Amino acid sequence: MTHDELQAMLASDERHWWYRGRRRVLRAELDRLPLAPDPRLLDAGCGSGRTLDELARYGRVSGIDLSPEAVAAAHRRGHRDVRVGHVERLPFPDATFDVVTCLDVVEHTPDDRATLAELRRVARPGGLLLVTVPAYQALWSWHDEVNLHYRRYDSSSLRAAARAAGWDVVGDTHFNSLLLGPAAAVRVAQRRRRRHTHSDLDLTPLRLNGVLELPLRLEARLLASGTRLPAGLSLLAVLRRPALREPRRAEADLWRADGPRHHRLRRRSSVTSSIADGSVRATSTVP
Structure with a gap:
């Protein structure tokens, strides 16, 4: 992204409704997945x-970012294992992490399949990747231009890229659904304003954060219950690195859950003890 957009992101990621809402969605998905004891997360x-x-709530965390300013900010938060680097060339050994998150990053890279393959390299067999991307190429706008995006996605294009990179697709869902209509109208209007030079971060004043975050709060609750949202401004996919010598299972096996994490703690040892070798199974289904 441009320097101005980086500064806007660093200034707003703590309070802006979009970042707060996306973190809620991420937590909702993580809480539905079986994780290894003391997992390593990137x-x-x-x-x-x-x-x-x-992510530090779940285990030991590491990070990487292209921007030295961003990495310095992460260090100030107390995260020591955060490095400057490219997601296409990760400075970590093979099979290091149980969980990888890559949130609104893949669309910034020229070759998304190569990026997803590199993320697979550092995931352990049976490890998980949670990736979010902007949805619908038809909504391409100045927001994408300013943020130096290469593409937007639909479910089929993201699944195809993931499979080509060697991932199994556990499941996917849209989010930021309730704001899809208004945002689409804004994006169409932006195409007629050739002098627009900023992304969507500057379109909503901070005083509206609480109101604009409400839809994402609701969506996070729906996702936590196992609901898949069929449309939205963003797309989230849960991918899994196939385990060695493992028979292929139905893609939705890990996507199924029986509710919030605290209801599953008594059975967690039977589910998580074999995540390292990829033999984990979900034990219930979404209605």
């Missing part, structure tokens, strides 16, 4: 490290 494209604060 946030690829970690920005200022605010998402690392959330």
Whole structure:
């Protein structure tokens, strides 16, 4: 992204409704997935490290970002294992992490399949990747131009890129659904304003944060219950690195859950004890 957009992101990722809402969605998905005891987690494209604060609830965290300013901000938050680097060339050994998150980063890279393959390299067999991307190429606007995006996605294009990179697709869902209509209208209007030079971060004043975050709060609750949202401004996919010598299972096996994490703690040992070798299974289904 441009220097101005980076500064806007670093200034707003703590309070802006979009970042706050996306973190809620991320937590809702993580809480539905079986995780290894004391997992290692990587946030690829970690920005200022605010998402690392959330991931630290689950295990040991590492981060990487292209911007030295962002990495310095993450260090100030107390995250020591955060490095400057490219997501296409991660400075970590093979099979290091149980969980990788890559939030609104893949669309910034020229070759998304190569990027997803590199993220797969550092995931352990049976490890998970949670990736978010902007949805619908038809909504391409100055927001994408300013942020130096290469593409937007639909479910089929993201799944195809993931499979080509060697991932199994556990499941996907849209989010930021309730604001899709208004945002689409804004994007169409932007195409007629050739002098627009900023992304959407500057369109909503801070005083509206609470109101604009409400839809994402609701959506996070729906996702936590197992609901898949069929449309929205963003797309989230859960991918899994196939385990060695493992028979291929239905893609939705890990996507199924029986509710919030605290209801599953008594059974967690039976689910998580084999995540390292990829033999984990979900034990219930979404209605």
